[in-house]
Amino acid sequence: MKEQRLQAIHEILTSQQVGSQEELQQLLSAKGFSVTQATLSRDIRTLRVAKRPARDGGYVYVPENPVQAVPVSGKGLVESLEFSGQLAVLKTRPGYAAAVASEIDNRSPLEICGTIAGDDTILIIPREGISREEIKAVLKPVM
Numbered sequence: 001m002k003e004q005r006l007q008a009i010h011e012i013l014t015s016q017q018v019g020s021q022e023e024l025q026q027l028l029s030a031k032g033f034s035v036t037q038a039t040l041s042r043d044i045r046t047l048r049v050a051k052r053p054a055r056d057g058g059y060v061y062v063p064e065n066p067v068q069a070v071p072v073s074g075k076g077l078v079e080s081l082e083f084s085g086q087l088a089v090l091k092t093r094p095g096y097a098a099a100v101a102s103e104i105d106n107r108s109p110l111e112i113c114g115t116i117a118g119d120d121t122i123l124i125i126p127r128e129g130i131s132r133e134e135i136k137a138v139l140k141p142v143m
Helices: 002-015 021-030 037-046 097-107 132-142
Strands: 049-053 059-063 078-084 087-092 112-117 121-126
Touching: 002 021, 002 037, 002 059, 021 037, 078 132, 087 097, 087 132, 097 112, 097 121, 097 132, 121 132
Parallel strands: none
Antiparallel strands: 049 059, 078 087, 087 121, 112 121
């Protein structure tokens, strides 16, 4: 139940602006999760959520590391793959690049030297002599 609740919190915070714990508690309740303020505070710490200034002058909750407690299947997270010379650029849904890049790195494919991830973009650095087709084949499990 906790893992599902953490996933729900993550989805809420990455899909909309939430300015208070009370608002987050109501949004969780609408998804079927009844939590106390103390539990919600612990969950916020677990997900490393911080309050950041919003464009409208208020504050919003933002996960410090958006991939904390979010399993990566890859399906639905990757939006596109483009090449520039030998380098590959993988675009993901906002907040998921680090998780997808970690999955690529953890698979340790010999074809890929390394990755650099932002919020929704991953730079993939292939090893010398690796073709685009080989990179596409290696990335297929996370696409």
